[in-house]
Amino acid sequence: MTQQADVVVIGGGPGGYEAAIRAAQLGLSVICIERRIHKGKPSLGGTCLNVGCIPSKALLDSSHKYHDLKAGYASHGISTGDIGLDVGAMLARKDKVVDQLTGGIAQLLKGNGITWLQGSGKLLAGKRVEFTPHEGEVQIIEAKSVILASGSKPIEIPAAPLVDGIVVDSTGALEFPEVPKRMGVIGAGVIGLELGSVWSRLGADVVVLEALDQFLAVADRAISKETQKILGKQGLDIRLGARVTATRIEGAQVVVTYTDAQGEHSETFDKLIVAVGRRPVTTGLLSADSGISLDERGFVHVDAQCRASVPGVFAIGDLVRGPMLAHKAMEEGVMAAELIANHHAQFNYDLVISVIYTHPEVAWVGMSEERAKAEGFDVKSGQFAFAVNGRALAADDNQGFVKFVADAKTDRLLGMHVIGPSAGDIIHQGLIAMEFGASVEDLQLMCFAHPTLSEVVHEAALSVDGRAIHAIQRKRK
Ligand code: FAD
Ligand code: AMP
Numbered sequence: 001m002t003q004q005a006d007v008v009v010i011g012g013g014p015g016g017y018e019a020a021i022r023a024a025q026l027g028l029s030v031i032c033i034e035r036r037i038h039k040g041k042p043s044l045g046g047t048c049l050n051v052g053c054i055p056s057k058a059l060l061d062s063s064h065k066y067h068d069l070k071a072g073y074a075s076h077g078i079s080t081g082d083i084g085l086d087v088g089a090m091l092a093r094k095d096k097v098v099d100q101l102t103g104g105i106a107q108l109l110k111g112n113g114i115t116w117l118q119g120s121g122k123l124l125a126g127k128r129v130e131f132t133p134h135e136g137e138v139q140i141i142e143a144k145s146v147i148l149a150s151g152s153k154p155i156e157i158p159a160a161p162l163v164d165g166i167v168v169d170s171t172g173a174l175e176f177p178e179v180p181k182r183m184g185v186i187g188a189g190v191i192g193l194e195l196g197s198v199w200s201r202l203g204a205d206v207v208v209l210e211a212l213d214q215f216l217a218v219a220d221r222a223i224s225k226e227t228q229k230i231l232g233k234q235g236l237d238i239r240l241g242a243r244v245t246a247t248r249i250e251g252a253q254v255v256v257t258y259t260d261a262q263g264e265h266s267e268t269f270d271k272l273i274v275a276v277g278r279r280p281v282t283t284g285l286l287s288a289d290s291g292i293s294l295d296e297r298g299f300v301h302v303d304a305q306c307r308a309s310v311p312g313v314f315a316i317g318d319l320v321r322g323p324m325l326a327h328k329a330m331e332e333g334v335m336a337a338e339l340i341a342n343h344h345a346q347f348n349y350d351l352v353i354s355v356i357y358t359h360p361e362v363a364w365v366g367m368s369e370e371r372a373k374a375e376g377f378d379v380k381s382g383q384f385a386f387a388v389n390g391r392a393l394a395a396d397d398n399q400g401f402v403k404f405v406a407d408a409k410t411d412r413l414l415g416m417h418v419i420g421p422s423a424g425d426i427i428h429q430g431l432i433a434m435e436f437g438a439s440v441e442d443l444q445l446m447c448f449a450h451p452t453l454s455e456v457v458h459e460a461a462l463s464v465d466g467r468a469i470h471a472i473q474r475k476r477k
Helices: 014-025 046-051 053-071 087-111 190-201 221-233 326-340 369-374 390-394 423-435 440-444 455-464
Strands: 002-010 030-034 115-123 128-133 139-148 152-154 182-186 205-209 237-239 243-250 253-260 263-269 271-274 278-280 313-315 354-356 361-366 379-385 401-407 413-420
Touching (some): 002 014, 002 115, 002 326, 014 030, 014 046, 014 087, 014 139, 014 326, 046 053, 046 087, 053 087, 139 326, 182 263, 190 205, 190 271, 221 237, 221 361, 221 401, 253 271, 313 326, 354 423, 361 423, 369 379, 379 455, 390 455, 401 440, 413 423, 423 455, 440 455
Parallel strands (some): 139 313, 182 205, 182 271, 205 237
Antiparallel strands (some): 115 128, 128 139, 152 278, 243 253, 361 413, 379 401
């Protein structure tokens, strides 16, 4: 049987479902193929909604509440009784949030007249797509345009093969039935730090083993130093320059061997999370004659507007170059749909926000000071701490700072970097400012509401020119 559609989207994650919805809004007939079965049920929303952004944030929020309650609110004059922990209930709440959101996406597709085909899609030559349902016969769909959005999956390393319930990837780390006494994490990337924080807050002794000598090498140095200090104080034992070379199971535990500058060491853990990065999913996605080329790292090769090597075929999200982030996938999906409908569309890859949802949160957009210097800018920068901010002090949540990086010649903002309360939200002020090409002076001249966390943004902009009010500034202008 042959079906036809203006657009076939393979993959119903944040990239794929947003592409499908936008294409439908633009009047195109759309089929979205998604094969995921989550907890026994077909599910849309991809990694992000099922086993990524959303469940990890649900556990980060639950564990933060537990940790705060445990630490006590005595300074606020609030006394609490015995604090209990029901990990099963915590996981069930997370599952409920996931169900609500994935169900919502199914409703959105339905409401937009999009056909969701449950099973696997494969691109053949000539923009034909082979659909293999979970049950039933293979079908061929003839598409005018195709959007490949098959996402990514965790990288496995030979040194640490997964062992059910003991050595797990990020998905397994969302499902521990009880708090491990001692837990290892391989990789101090965003996922390793977030999941390490969840179980550490719930009471596990957590050791993070990171092969690189530098912590959070992608972030501005001032931010990565502060993050390392704060997470260390929270109890995460972060060991840098520590490359895991082997693991072996002993009873219900795992013995991890790693090497660092001092030689070889071993550690025994109840659970080990392997969080060493993700790789694009291309297996079974493309027929040998599909005409789609991959780049040297196995991503589908695309241009700046996500066009793949066959006219009319686009690829987006974790399947293609760039940061593996849901919001990047979403914007690429919308861009691809717009281009298919012959609209003008582009995406500013220079301004993709990064957020680490630890507490305090860490977020940045644009260039770090180091990168701006390496790119030849005459850099000026300034930062301001939450420590003296009235709102942050009132909330007893006043660690961290805001930092701006700017071009000293033109005053144009180049980057914003935040560690502190609500950093993941505050950072959008920098995004909007930079999208509009703002100068530091533009921010300096604005009136920020008092008392708010955002006053730190204002003061950080002022401090770039030595003008912050609530600090004794050594450089003056
Ligand atoms: P995916 O979400 O991976 O979706 C692709 C879908 O395609 C999958 O559901 C898969 O089943 C389906 N598929 C694959 N091949 C086929 C096929 N041949 N036929 C049919 N279906 C197919 N990002 C953030 O921005 N913020 C966060 O806070 C964040 N937290 C994360 C936490 C964790 C623990 C993890 C693992 C990831 C996190 N991410 C976060 C990353 C984010 O989840 C991904 O960047 C995002 O999901 C990528 O979207 P995508 O649409 O490209 O792919
Ligand atoms: P990310 O790619 O941001 O998810 O981070 C993954 C991290 O895992 C990187 O910083 C890698 O350096 C680190 N990593 C990869 N392999 C190993 C290993 N064998 N031992 C320790 N860390 C590793």
